Amino acid sequence: MNIILLGPPGAGKGTQAQHLVETRNMMQLSTGDMLRAARTSGTEMGKIVADVMDRGELVTDEIVIGLIREKLQEGSEGGFIFDGFPRTLAQADALGELLAENGFALDAVVALEVEDEILVQRVVNRAKEAIAAGKEARADDNEESMRTRLMEYYKKTSPLIGYYHAKGALKAIDGLASIDEVQASLANALDG
Numbered sequence: 001m002n003i004i005l006l007g008p009p010g011a012g013k014g015t016q017a018q019h020l021v022e023t024r025n026m027m028q029l030s031t032g033d034m035l036r037a038a039r040t041s042g043t044e045m046g047k048i049v050a051d052v053m054d055r056g057e058l059v060t061d062e063i064v065i066g067l068i069r070e071k072l073q074e075g076s077e078g079g080f081i082f083d084g085f086p087r088t089l090a091q092a093d094a095l096g097e098l099l100a101e102n103g104f105a106l107d108a109v110v111a112l113e114v115e116d117e118i119l120v121q122r123v124v125n126r127a128k129e130a131i132a133a134g135k136e137a138r139a140d141d142n143e144e145s146m147r148t149r150l151m152e153y154y155k156k157t158s159p160l161i162g163y164y165h166a167k168g169a170l171k172a173i174d175g176l177a178s179i180d181e182v183q184a185s186l187a188n189a190l191d192g
């Protein structure tokens, strides 16, 4: 099964994706994680995207489509979870083409719905928790970058809700509930 987890930053896409990896043998494809890994390893691409990411803006479609193209070729027995990709209509079109080229279907698009003020709080708390645990917080987990990330989401990513709705693939779930409850609604959306 191949699915997209759609939703604003801080909605819980990554947390839910990890659970699906553990329980369903799926492969998580998070472009955010791939970009952060490129930065840590100091690749040319990592250097190019660093400032854009820290400001909370989107990196170019070309870069993220290239990352996904590579991973899809590897294949995954349990299927793929697209987490944080696609984020623009151009990326959504490209994903459709890449899936078709590789002989894969898109089985569901699940939108996690959470109110903005809760998202900002979650992300600011995520930074505090990381620091308290002696880890480095994400450079974009601060209120200013988070406001930019939300604006990017509304301008460029939220049109994907209509796009996938029109394709008959969209399922919306309440992302405000506890992690366990969201897990249960997600399982329902995928299996029901």
Ligand code: AMP
Residues within 6 Å of the ligand: 009, 031, 032, 033, 035, 052, 053, 054, 056, 057, 058, 059, 060, 061, 064, 083, 084, 085, 086, 087, 091, 140, 149
């Ligand atoms: P995330 O971990 O998904 O919140 O992504 C962190 C940052 O990486 C975003 O704010 C963007 O700067 C960049 N990014 C991740 N995925 C994409 C994407 N699909 N398209 C453009 N930029 C992305």
